Amino acid sequence: MNTSTRIFSDPEERPASARPESIVVTDSSVYVGDPGPLWGGSKITLHTRQGRNLVMGRSAQEGAASAKAYRIKGLFDYARQVRQVAHYASMDDPYADWTLLKLEAAYKETEGWLKHTRQELEGKLTAFRGVDIHIAESVHPIEVSVQFQNPYAYLPIYLIADADQLFLTILTAAHAARISRDQKEKLMREVSAKIRAFIYAPDGWRFLGALVSRTVVSRGVDDETLHPRIRKALAEARQRMGELPQEVLDRTVRGEFAPDIRKPMVFKEDEEQ
Numbered sequence: 001m002n003t004s005t006r007i008f009s010d011p012e013e014r015p016a017s018a019r020p021e022s023i024v025v026t027d028s029s030v031y032v033g034d035p036g037p038l039w040g041g042s043k044i045t046l047h048t049r050q051g052r053n054l055v056m057g058r059s060a061q062e063g064a065a066s067a068k069a070y071r072i073k074g075l076f077d078y079a080r081q082v083r084q085v086a087h088y089a090s091m092d093d094p095y096a097d098w099t100l101l102k103l104e105a106a107y108k109e110t111e112g113w114l115k116h117t118r119q120e121l122e123g124k125l126t127a128f129r130g131v132d133i134h135i136a137e138s139v140h141p142i143e144v145s146v147q148f149q150n151p152y153a154y155l156p157i158y159l160i161a162d163a164d165q166l167f168l169t170i171l172t173a174a175h176a177a178r179i180s181r182d183q184k185e186k187l188m189r190e191v192s193a194k195i196r197a198f199i200y201a202p203d204g205w206r207f208l209g210a211l212v213s214r215t216v217v218s219r220g221v222d223d224e225t226l227h228p229r230i231r232k233a234l235a236e237a238r239q240r241m242g243e244l245p246q247e248v249l250d251r252t253v254r255g256e257f258a259p260d261i262r263k264p265m266v267f268k269e270d271e272e273q
Contacts, residue, residue: 041146042145043145047168048164048171052144054164055074055144058072076146079148079153081203086100092214093214094248094249095217096205097248099205100255101255103155104155104257110195114194118166118169121169122169125172125173136175137168150259156198163195205241206240208233212233212234214249218250220234
């Protein structure tokens with residue numbers, strides 16, 4: 001059974017509009033038009049069932065056999081959510097900006113933990129001179145092709161790739177009697193939990209529209225000249241997402257991959273929100 005997912009990973013699979021056209025130009029006076037949109041793609045190779053599960057997640061229907069069946073988010077759920085966050089960051093939502101900053105911090109923390117844990121295990125596997133233990137690999141790895149619209153969607157790809165290699169290292173260490181069964185199971189759970197925590201990280205952001213644009217947030221919930229609905233939304237934003245750091249509010253600090261702010265949101269009292 002082929003479980004890989006492909007999204008135009010091969011140039012021939014791209015829509016006709018995305019394929020290159022040959023244009024013969026013999027004179028600089030000939031207008032040839034502009035190049036079309038850029039089209040790219042990436043793929044992640046997975047060797048473990050645990051790595052695959054982190055990418056694909058699980059629907060509630062798939063877990064229906066369990067008495068406590070519930071949906072588990074995967075890579076593509078995260079990508080859809082973070083695309084919305086990045087979109088509103090470009091419209092001057094300071095809480096979306098803050099969420100992107102927190103994603104970058106969470107990514108660096110998780111990446112560091114994965115690297116440190118893998119180095120510890122590899123040290124156990126190389127502790128004996130004359131013994132060369134090779135990290136196991138799948139004889140039939142799967143490839144999942146992806147194409148995302150913003151940089152933040154790619155962050156969990158790197159974490160999942162690292163996690164998949166760490167899963168292999170853990171399983172190899174257990175098979176070679178370098179860690180116990182209990183240690184193996186604990187580490188496997190910890191790795192999955194770290195990645196899922198990152199995948200769920202955008203849940204901390206809530207869209208409240210132009211009601212909480214950077215302009216109105218700067219004025220504060222105590223500004224009685226603001227529309228009552230704005231003040232209510234500001235109070236809700238503070239309660240749900242916390243107090244914005246001043247450096248985020250005044251744009252002194254923005255995410256390394258944050259989008260340009262193109263069109264700030266404007267609340268109009270006579271429009272339905």
